Amino acid sequence: MTGQHRIVVLGAGYAGLAAARRLADKARGAEITVVDSRTHFVERVRLHQQAAGQRIPAWDLRERLAGKKIRFVRASATELDTEQKRVLLDTAAALDYDTLVYALGSSADLDGVPGVAEHACSVSTPEDTAGFAAVAGTVVVVGNGATGIELAAELAETQTDSHVVLLGSAEPGAWLSARAQAHIRRVLERLGVEIRSDAKVIEVTAAGVRLADGTTIESAATVWTAGFGVPDLAARAGLEVDATGRVLTDSSLRSTTHPDIYAAGDSAVVAGPGGRELRMACATALPTGKYAADAIAARLRGAEPDTLRFRYVVQCVSLGRRDGVIQALHADDSPARAVLTGRVAAWVKEGIVRGAAWAARP
Ligand SMILES: Cc1cc2nc3c(=O)[nH]c(=O)nc-3n(C[C@H](O)[C@H](O)[C@H](O)COP(=O)(O)OP(=O)(O)OC[C@H]3O[C@@H](n4cnc5c(N)ncnc54)[C@H](O)[C@@H]3O)c2cc1C
Structure with a gap:
């Protein structure tokens, strides 16, 4: 490979942003791009407050990411081509990556019960x-x-x-x-x-x-x-996923089938303490996003990452x-x-x- 290492982070929620922020500090020299279908980061853990009529904080993703020299692309990722290492977007554009961070989060599961x-x-x-x-x-x-x-x-x-x-x-x-x-x-x-x-x-x-x-x-x-359900992008792309469509990961949060793809947050299956999977939570999305970035940065330096320590x-x-x-x-x-x-x-x-x-x- 020649030129800058291209890291694409899919999803600007807690996991994706924690990863991008950390990559900007640790993977110096890499080109980092964050993709999200929203223009603003909205504090998801406050959505019950918003539903009850309260105003909750939100901030402009492009502005904040530009401050860290991270490129922001506002688009919905529609397909993942793991052969070409390319993400297809709903804007008809495509993004090529050397390393991908998959952090597309979750949404309500509306299909389990009729009506x-x-x-x-x-x-x-x-x-x-x-x-x-x-x-x-x-x-x-x-x-x-x-x-x-x-x-x-x-x-x-x-x-x-x-x-x-x-x-x-x-x-x-x-x-x-x-x-x-x-x-x-x-x-x-x-x-x-x-x-x-x-x-x-x-x-x-x-x-x-x-x-x-x-x-x-x-x-x-x-x-x-x-x-809760998760986006089906990973499943459609042929990554190994669980029954809900969350990406199965190894001990360094790489996809078990695609080592150039790391997954974090709600859309990843991560082994936690006591052999239990980490539950979907902001409390796990932030550290897994951060850890994925550390693991990527370590490998870019030619080192093996430390193991994820979470409690x-x-x-x-x-x-x-x-x-x-x-x-x-x-x-x-x-x-x-x-x-x-x-x-x-x-x-x-x-x-x-x-x-x-x-x-x-x-
Ligand atoms: C009302 C409520 C209260 C909660 N309270 C708590 C709490 O108190 N403590 C706690 O630990 N957890 C809480 N949670 C859970 C927590 O919000 C989630 O676990 C956390 O947001 C997961 O972070 P994430 O980064 O994995 O995903 P998300 O925060 O969901 O971010 C995913 C991002 O991916 C983007 N995206 C998705 N699909 C695409 C696509 N195809 N293309 C481009 N972008 C895409 C989305 O726009 C989003 O910005 C709460 C959740 C809810 C709904």
């Missing part, structure tokens, strides 16, 4: 939340994972004309400690959220949701937070703007004893969210 795509909305991307309007009446939030809990609390706190129903098949926060779960339930109930933790939704209709036990719940709006520390769940839960975690993501709740937890979570945006910002 979701037609009748439900979601809070997974800025486009999803753009159309949110204040609803007077019942809002059903399906899925009581962290996103569903945060959204239900935010809506109940902000939109006092609506009645929020949170549906899931387990206790909200079931993966956290008993103390954290109890606090989540207490705050949701205080905010007026109706919790149904035995509800399996089998269909979404224009009028509401149908449950496996034969009952229906009428709603003015249904929001789907139960499950979980805390999980933060906001419960509106004035309350929250900070759950201490063991290295492998299982809950430890310590739990912080209340206003202090809300402040800590706000600090962590700001820190995450700072860590991604070039």
